[in-house]
Amino acid sequence: MDAAALQAFLEASVRLAAPLALAALGETISERAGVINIGLEGSIIGGALGGALGALFTGSPGAGVLAGAAAGTAIAAIFALFAVTLNADQIIVGTAVTLGGLGIAGVVYQSVFGATGTALTLPTLPALPLPGLSALPVIGPALFSQAWTTYLACLLAPALWYFLFRTRWGLDLRAVGEEPGAADAAGIRVRRIRFLAVLGAGLLAGIAGAHLALAHAGTFAEGMSAGRGFIAIAVVVLGRWNPLLVLLASLFFGAASALQFELQAVFANVPYQLLLAFPYLLTLAALAGWIGRSRAPAALAHPWPPRSGE
Amino acid sequence: MGVPTVRSSGGALAAAWVLGGLSVACGGGESGTAGDGLRVALLTSGPVSDAGWYAGAYEGLLLIEESLGARISHQQTRSPAEFDEAFFSYGSSGYDLVFAHGFEYQDAALRAGEEFPDMTIVVSSGGRISDNVRSLIFRLEEGSYLAGMMAGGLTRSKVVGMVGGVAIPPAQGTFRAFEAGARVIDPEIEVLEAFIGSWDDVAAAREAATAQLSRGADVLVHNTDAASFGVFQAVREAHGDQDPVWAIGMNRDQNDVAPDVIAGSAAIDIPRAFMEVATRFVAGTLPPGAFDLSLDENVVDFIVNPAALDRIPAELLSRIGEARAAIRQGTLEVPRIRFLEEESGSP
Numbered sequence: 098m099d100a101a102a103l104q105a106f107l108e109a110s111v112r113l114a115a116p117l118a119l120a121a122l123g124e125t126i127s128e129r130a131g132v133i134n135i136g137l138e139g140s141i142i143g144g145a146l147g148g149a150l151g152a153l154f155t156g157s158p159g160a161g162v163l164a165g166a167a168a169g170t171a172i173a174a175i176f177a178l179f180a181v182t183l184n185a186d187q188i189i190v191g192t193a194v195t196l197g198g199l200g201i202a203g204v205v206y207q208s209v210f211g212a213t214g215t216a217l218t219l220p221t222l223p224a225l226p227l228p229g230l231s232a233l234p235v236i237g238p239a240l241f242s243q244a245w246t247t248y249l250a251c252l253l254a255p256a257l258w259y260f261l262f263r264t265r266w267g268l269d270l271r272a273v274g275e276e277p278g279a280a281d282a283a284g285i286r287v288r289r290i291r292f293l294a295v296l297g298a299g300l301l302a303g304i305a306g307a308h309l310a311l312a313h314a315g316t317f318a319e320g321m322s323a324g325r326g327f328i329a330i331a332v333v334v335l336g337r338w339n340p341l342l343v344l345l346a347s348l349f350f351g352a353a354s355a356l357q358f359e360l361q362a363v364f365a366n367v368p369y370q371l372l373l374a375f376p377y378l379l380t381l382a383a384l385a386g387w388i389g390r391s392r393a394p395a396a397l398a399h400p401w402p403p404r405s406g407e
Numbered sequence: 408m409g410v411p412t413v414r415s416s417g418g419a420l421a422a423a424w425v426l427g428g429l430s431v432a433c434g435g436g437e438s439g440t441a442g443d444g445l446r447v448a449l450l451t452s453g454p455v456s457d458a459g460w461y462a463g464a465y466e467g468l469l470l471i472e473e474s475l476g477a478r479i480s481h482q483q484t485r486s487p488a489e490f491d492e493a494f495f496s497y498g499s500s501g502y503d504l505v506f507a508h509g510f511e512y513q514d515a516a517l518r519a520g521e522e523f524p525d526m527t528i529v530v531s532s533g534g535r536i537s538d539n540v541r542s543l544i545f546r547l548e549e550g551s552y553l554a555g556m557m558a559g560g561l562t563r564s565k566v567v568g569m570v571g572g573v574a575i576p577p578a579q580g581t582f583r584a585f586e587a588g589a590r591v592i593d594p595e596i597e598v599l600e601a602f603i604g605s606w607d608d609v610a611a612a613r614e615a616a617t618a619q620l621s622r623g624a625d626v627l628v629h630n631t632d633a634a635s636f637g638v639f640q641a642v643r644e645a646h647g648d649q650d651p652v653w654a655i656g657m658n659r660d661q662n663d664v665a666p667d668v669i670a671g672s673a674a675i676d677i678p679r680a681f682m683e684v685a686t687r688f689v690a691g692t693l694p695p696g697a698f699d700l701s702l703d704e705n706v707v708d709f710i711v712n713p714a715a716l717d718r719i720p721a722e723l724l725s726r727i728g729e730a731r732a733a734i735r736q737g738t739l740e741v742p743r744i745r746f747l748e749e750e751s752g753s754p
Contacts, residue, residue, distance in 0.1 A: 105621045109614050116610075196485065203483075207456050213465060214456030216636040216664045218643070313610045315640045318633035319454035320607035354611065358618040361601035373604055 100235055106352075106359050107239035111247065112313055114351025116141070116305040118250040120329035121336065121343050122257055123301030128333055129261060130294035131274035131396040135191025136176040138326025139198020140169035140299045144306025146202045149219055149317035150209070151307075158222045162246060162307045169303015170296055172198050177295040181288055184400045195326065203319045214318070222246060222312040244312035246304060253301075254344035261340065270294060274394035277401045287401045302326065331380045338394065350376045445477040446502045447685060450493050452484050452509055453606050457633035460658040460677075464508040464531070467681030475685055487511065494519030498526050504688050506531065506543075506681060510575050510746075516540045527693070529684055532577040534746040536696045542747060543684060546701035547577070547658070548584035549734050550673035551628075552741040553709035553727050554655045555588020557671055558626040559596055560723035561653050562589075568599040568619030570638050572606035572631040580744035581630050581657065581673065587742050592726075599624055605634060612637030620645045620652065626670070628655040639665035651718065662712035670719065671711040680706045697747050702734050 120137055127134045144165035151164025172194060179190040210217070222244035230241035261267040270290055272280040277287045305325070310317050332350055336343030357372035447468065455465035465481060472479045480502070482493050490512055497505050498519055505528045507516050513533045520528050520540040533542035558567045567589055569582045586598045599619045603611040612634035616627055620641060629638040635657070642654040646668050656662060656672030680700050687693040700706035709731070711724065733739035 101621070105618065109618065113610070113614060199485075203454055203456070207454075210456070212455055213462035214454070214458040214633070216458060216639050218640070309610055314613055314637055315644070316609060316636045318607060318609045318636050319456050320633060321609040323605050323608035323611065355614065358601060358603075358611075358615045361599075361615070361618075363622070369602055369604060 102359065104235045104238060106355055107236060109355035109358065110348060110352040111239050111243060112351070113354045114347045115243070115247040115250055116309045116313065116325060117329055117332055117350055118254070118344055118347035119246065119305035119308060120302045120326060121332040121347055122250065122253050122340055123298035123305075124329050124333045125336070125338055125340055125343050126257065126261075126270070127294045127298035128397055129274045129338055129394055130270050130291045131277060131394055131399060131401070132180060132291050132295055133187050133191065133330070133398045134173065134176060134180075134295055134298050135188055135327075135330070136172065136194030136198065137191075137298065137302050137329055138195040138322055138324065139176075140172045140194075140302035141306040141309070141326050142202045142320075142322040143172040143198050144169035144303030145310040145317055145321055146206060146306075147303065148307025149217065149310045150205075152220050152311055153217065156220055158220045158311045161219070161311050162222070162304060165307025165310070166300050166303040169301070169306060170299045173295050173299020173302070176299070177292045180400075181291045181295060184402070184404065186400070187398050199320065199322075206317065206319055217316045219311055219315055219317065221315045222308070244308065246308040246312055249304070250347075251344065254340045257340040271394070273401075274396055277396050277399070278403075281401075291401070302329075305329075331377060334393075335376070335380045335383045337383070349379075445475055445504070445685075445689060447471050447475075447477045447479050448497045448502045448505045449479070449481045450484055450490075450505065450507045450512060451481070452511055453632045454483060455481070457607070457635070458659070458664045459635055459656075459661060460632050461508065463659040463675065463677030464506065464681065467678040468506070470678045470682055471685045474682060475689065477685070487515075490515035491518060494528070495522075498523030502526055504529065504685060506684075507533070510534065510577055513542075527688060529698075532746075533697075534576070534748050536747070538695070541693065541695070542697040543680065544697050544699045544747065545675045545677075545680065546699060546707050546741075546743070547581050547673060547675055548741045548743045549702045550675070550707045550709045551581040551657070552584040552588040552734070553731055554628060554657075554671060554673040555585035555590075556592055556727050556730060557588075557709070557711070557719075557723065558585070558628060558653070558655060559589035559592030560720065560726070561651075561670060562596065562624075562626045564623045564625045565593065565595060566597045566599065566619075566623040566625065568616070568622075568624035568627045569601070570612055570615045570619070570627060570629045570631065570634075571600070571602040572634060573604060574602045576744050576746035578602075578630045580746075582628075583744060584741050585628055585673075588730075591730075592723075603631070603634060606632040608634050609637035609640075613641045616641035617645075625650075626653045626655065628657060628673075630657050632658075635661070635664075639668060642668045660710050662710060662714070666712060666714040669712050670715050671709055674708055674710050675700075676706050676708070702731065 147168025148161040148165030152158045152161025176194045179185045180187045224242045226242040231237045269285050273290045332346045336346035353376045357369045449468045451461045455461045508531045510532045513535045516528045516530045528540045531543050571578045589596045601615040616638045629635045645652045653670045654668050660674040661672045
């Protein structure tokens with residue numbers, strides 16, 4: 098691989114990783130609080146459509162990101178209402194929210210742009226080259242000439258790590274995800290923390306969707322989230338519920354996708370499915386405990402207060 | 408992780424919410440006209456807002472409603488698990504004709520055909536047939552071959568690219584024909600090919616297109632659904648007035664989807680094809696087995712983008728026109744992949 102190809106590969110890796118990282122960092126917070134939000138996909142598509150509409154009607158991609166964040170949060174609020182407030186099964190509610198989110202996004206899109214669709218050209222988030230750093234050979238353009246949402250993901254990882262492991266609020270949140278009974282006895286309001294954690298995850302998933310539409314694709318299509326919400330959940334597992342490792346894991350998933358496009362462009366007849374499957378095999382290995390010690394929050398997916406018989 | 412269980416009232420409420428969302432999402436629904444008249448349904452496994460393969464089918468369904476006064480319904484299935492369910496819903500409510508718009512429906516169609524002998528199922532690009540399960544085969548290779556000639560004539564770098572959804576035989580068939588068309592213009596042309604593993608993933612299509620553009624390709628064709636927007640977007644960004652980069656549409660006339668960069672579309676007139684099937688169905692003249700529609704019936708064609716005409720050499724246009732005439736006369740055989748399994752699946 099020559100320098101130009103390497104640079105193109107790195108750029109593609111970072112582009113593909115950014116929405117995954119945003120969504121996975123949000124999911125990390127939610128899962129650390131004991132809530133597995135399978136509805137993430139619904140928030141991402143909501144964010145993509147919200148971002149597209151916001152940017153189109155205001156002309157400003159920045160306003161689009163805000164609209165996308167709001168849409169993602171709103172969809173997560175529906176999940177939180179059922180899964181946290183009404184204490185329904187998280188997996189079932191999450192599945193419903195994903196399917197419902199995809200359906201609603203389709204209805205809204207078709208009602209605005211017609212049933213048979215069109216290739217929208219959206220105002221896109223420009224790349225913001227960081228002075229000096231972006232001039233570095235090969236890695237400069239990939240790492241330091243990106244949309245601001247990509248930098249946001251990179252800054253959020255250490256910030257969330259600090260929040261989770263070095264602040265009192267982070268300790269409370271982790272207590273809720275590990276031992277909600279003990280946390281409750283200690284006076285921590287379990288449901289409120291879980292509700293807020295889910296909203297935070299929805300907010301970031303909404304930004305991820307807006308990034309997909311405004312910084313990556315430059316357009317919107319129904320179904321364009323294409324399973325990224327579920328991939329983000331796998332990324333959280335591979336990143337062992339640690340924001341810093343989650344960021345790295347996102348890059349790894351992004352690189353694996355980018356690699357298969359590069360390889361297909363160079364060699365004919367590469368079995369692209371194998372390359373796409375590779376990060377998931379690694380995630381399975383991580384789940385099985387073959388890559389370091391890895392343990393999910395003890396109360397993950399457990400309702401609170403516990404339903405009778407559980 | 409605990410094992411999820413189904414028993415809470417909240418779950419039921421959420422399920423009601425999602426069902427509400429889905430039934431709205433299915434659009435169309437049942438728009439009643441004649442009481443006991445013809446009932447026609449359409450199944451798609453992607454959104455009809457793709458401005459391509461599925462959009463054409465939806466337009467066909469609307470045309471059947473308008474012209475034949477049929478009662479129509481459309482459902483978008485979200486996973487293969489829903490195929491049987493969808494056929495069952497139409498079979499049990501007495502639909503006469505169901506268009507299952509894609510190769511992926513062929514197995515579920517056979518099962519449903521056996522269960523509901525009074526219902527006729529037409530599978531687009533289907534590879535299997537039985538008494539009441541028919542295959543509607545679009546000879547899109549013929550349009551794709553002409554599109555390949557266009558690409559071969561337009562490329563200056565002598566590299567062209569193809570971005571596909573999933574490597575199923577109908578998609579591979581169009582790519583082989585495209586390749587052959589490009590090499591008729593210049594045997595030295597290099598043809599890149601990538602599949603993204605999805606029909607709707609716009610971002611992935613864009614990355615695959617960008618990877619091909621960075622390897623020097625300057626004309627890209629796609630065979631995807633909504634993901635095509637990603638290919639058009641990548642081409643748009645690489646397009647310069649001095650260095651034109653072109654995209655070619657596929658499945659439906661997509662010239663107006665990105666008129667600034669699309670040179671033309673290898674298109675199926677899906678509404679016309681559906682009308683042809685429905686009309687013959689009503690008259691009782693729908694042939695058994697497979698029903699081929701090609702350039703000859705004006706169902707498949709290569710349509711040059713009128714907005715790009717002044718930027719395309721006249722000599723190239725006339726060469727494409729000659730090839731088109733030769734295909735019609737039968738003097739030019741376009742390579743194709745045959746995927747119809749003869750006599751399979753009969754009970």
